[in-house]
Amino acid sequence: MPGLSLKGVTKAYGATKVIHGVDIEIDKGEFCVFVGPSGCGKSTLLRMIAGLEEISGGDVFINDQRVNEVDPSHRGVAMVFQTYALYPHMSVEQNMGFGLRMNGRPKAEVAKRVEDAAKILQIEELLDRKPRQLSGGQRQRVAIGRAIVRDPQVFLFDEPLSNLDAELRVATRLEIAKLHRQLGGATMIYVTHDQVEAMTLATKIVVLRQGIVEQVGAPMELYSNPANLFVAGFIGSPKMNFLEVSPGADGALQFKDGRSINVTGKANNIATVGVRADQLRAAPLDAAALTGEVSVVERLGDAEFVYVRTGWGQEIVVRFEGGADIPVGSEVGFNLSGRTHFFDTDGAAIDGLTVASH
Structure with a gap:
């Protein structure tokens, strides 16, 4: 059963077209990575799925429901940004539960969801701290925890490791892979320009160039059977x-x-x-x-x-x-x-x- 479908999706800013008729099927529970060089349209595509960018043409379906005109807060998605986007005056616990409180969820439910997410991410001891007291990796875990408590149908990650140093990138990448397994049927879509992240995290990779999908497939399928020179040169390190x-x-x-x-x-x-x-x-x-x-x-x-x-x-x-x-x-x-x-x-x-x- 598709968790997410993009059918003929386009995006234009005036006369300039940046996404050219994208068709993708992402099954429920898959970890799909959008990968490509800077400016290829991967973040724009993610923001259209989230409802943060208007869709110029085509349709987006989440669990078979067309969501083109659905408000972002009602799409059943949760987004993890590159910049963490934490409220500096709030504690970790308050940051993680903020969205639920704004939606009027009972205090007991909010507390339970925050507690469960903190256990999954192993940040229980950080719940009383403010963001300034956390390392970059800890802040990113809090941002992921804020997404988990919403229990979304689709997780959207927009280059979440870009601000971390090399050692933390590897450690946090492993945590995200473990998280996908722990959350069972959660569908995850992850944007990166780093093909190593794509190869190690994905069950499905979408390679983009200039707003066009060059190839879709499992990591080793793209590595072993690239469709063209661009995919062959982009997937694999060192370069072919x-x-x-x-x-x-x-x-x-x-x-x-x-x-x-x-x-x-x-x-x-x-x-x-x-x-x-x-x-x-x-x-x-x-x-x-x-x-x-x-x-x-x-x-x-x-x-x-x-x-x-x-x-x-x-x-x-x-x-x-x-x-x-x-x-x-x-x-x-x-x-x-x-x-x-x-x-x-x-x-x-x-x-x-x-x-x-x-």
């Missing part, structure tokens, strides 16, 4: 290596330095080969499809990312196990193996092709 190719002899694909690879399947209209850092294998220089000079080595303990500048000046990144100790300035060679991706002249993925073994 893209190598321009041209037709060579006997159906081979030729790189800019004249080296080539053979492909099983019809290799028509291929313009770009995509390969991730862990899908390149070291090979002798005279038998390698790709060669170049090592320019930078990032040592991360269990892994090393080696940046190699090819003969035509393009930099590619290759993943090695930790301790590989590849010297900067050395000449290295690689062959493509595992899952290689192919894209046509328009940037669309071409399925059914593999690199012939070397």
Whole structure:
């Protein structure tokens, strides 16, 4: 059963269209992440679901009810903002229960809901404190608690971790993932430009670019089968290596330095080969499809990312196990193996092709 449906949703400011006919189905209980670069329309889309932005065209349904003209307070949604939006003069308890009190809920009910939410978020000892006495991570938990007490049908998160440092981002991300499991059937929609957050939190990812949905799917589906160059380059860290190719002899694909690879399947209209850092294998220089000079080595303990500048000046990144100790300035060679991706002249993925073994 759909928890949320967007059907042909558009948004325009005057003559400028920023959301172009978005169609999305989000099932009840899913954790859906809208991801894309700054300015792609993901926050605008979230605000239209919440009722904070007027919908220019199309329809929004929450649990099969059309809500285009429904007041935000009656849509059954709760929003967690990037800036926390806590009242500085109120205690944590008062902040969390404020919306319920404004709706005239009985004091006993408000107290019980706040207490239950505080237990879920492990902030019981903070209920008497003011926001200024809290860390950034604690403030974000209070903001999430304020959403929980409303018992909404849909939770909306608008880049909630952007103001936290790296360590707190990871910790709070884990807390949000646990929260989704604890709340059972709660539908969550989360906006971020960070593809790592998207991959680790989502059951469904919506990739947006310039107000257009590029691809929708499970995290590993988008990682393993990107629909186009944009999705392939946006999902995954480090970014996928893209190598321009041209037709060579006997159906081979030729790189800019004249080296080539053979492909099983019809290799028509291929313009770009995509390969991730862990899908390149070291090979002798005279038998390698790709060669170049090592320019930078990032040592991360269990892994090393080696940046190699090819003969035509393009930099590619290759993943090695930790301790590989590849010297900067050395000449290295690689062959493509595992899952290689192919894209046509328009940037669309071409399925059914593999690199012939070397």
